[in-house]
Amino acid sequence: MIRIAPSIIAGDMGMLAQEVEKLEQAGADMVHLDVMDGHFVPNITFGPGVVKALRPHTTLCFDTHLMLADPAKYAKAFADAGSDRISFHVEAQNPPRDTLKYLHRLGVKAGIAINPESPLQRILPYLSYADFILVMTVHPGFYGQKLIASVLDKINELSHIIRRQGLDLAIEVDGGVNLNNIARVHESGATELVAGAAVMKADDYAGAIKALKHECGA
Numbered sequence: 001m002i003r004i005a006p007s008i009i010a011g012d013m014g015m016l017a018q019e020v021e022k023l024e025q026a027g028a029d030m031v032h033l034d035v036m037d038g039h040f041v042p043n044i045t046f047g048p049g050v051v052k053a054l055r056p057h058t059t060l061c062f063d064t065h066l067m068l069a070d071p072a073k074y075a076k077a078f079a080d081a082g083s084d085r086i087s088f089h090v091e092a093q094n095p096p097r098d099t100l101k102y103l104h105r106l107g108v109k110a111g112i113a114i115n116p117e118s119p120l121q122r123i124l125p126y127l128s129y130a131d132f133i134l135v136m137t138v139h140p141g142f143y144g145q146k147l148i149a150s151v152l153d154k155i156n157e158l159s160h161i162i163r164r165q166g167l168d169l170a171i172e173v174d175g176g177v178n179l180n181n182i183a184r185v186h187e188s189g190a191t192e193l194v195a196g197a198a199v200m201k202a203d204d205y206a207g208a209i210k211a212l213k214h215e216c217g218a
Contacts, residue, residue: 002218003192005030010143010196020058026205030061032194040069041141048081055082067140072099079106087111087134090122100129116148138175143196147176152188159189186216
């Protein structure tokens with residue numbers, strides 16, 4: 001099953017409520033919310049207040065990606081605001097196992113993200129504690145970057161490890177996914193694809209989502 005999660009960071013930031021409404025009507029599976037603090041990554045986006053304001057405008061799953069130096073400090077605020085899933089980076093300062101357990105206590109699905117340059121071994125001890133793994137195929141902080149193709153080998157290896165361990169664990173990919181490469185990303189083992197410009201810059205959101213899924217055979 002392929003799930004497309006358009007990232008609203010690539011949308012009209014002055015019309016976010018309308019954007020999430022349009023995404024639901026267009027058949028998106030999730031709304032991806034990129035949260036940046038200006039410390040862990042060199043950019044700032046929005047906080048839990050924006051998530052709370054958007055929550056009444058859609059029933060879609062809010063897939064919140066915390067690119068924060070101290071994600072555990074803010075996780076409850078985002079859960080309370082209406083996030084259904086929260087991912088944080090293994091490179092952040094919090095102990096990953098503790099943070100994953102904390103997210104579950106908050107009642108949200110818990111994901112752990114890994115940057116392109118980080119070895120896969122960094123997240124392997126935590127697979128059994130997570131609901132999904134978010135593999136970055138660009139350097140976090142800015143949308144519009146080109147997908148780093150070498151990361152596909154990491155995704156493929158992770159997919160094999162998950163199958164060998166018999167885990168029910170989704171692989172989500174974030175960064176530079178578009179019509180030209182989504183089939184290769186999916187073939188590497190990813191079933192959840194974050195799409196920024198590929199959807200949010202299209203004239204027809206529904207058509208863009210349908211085309212992306214078609215490339216994956218869905």
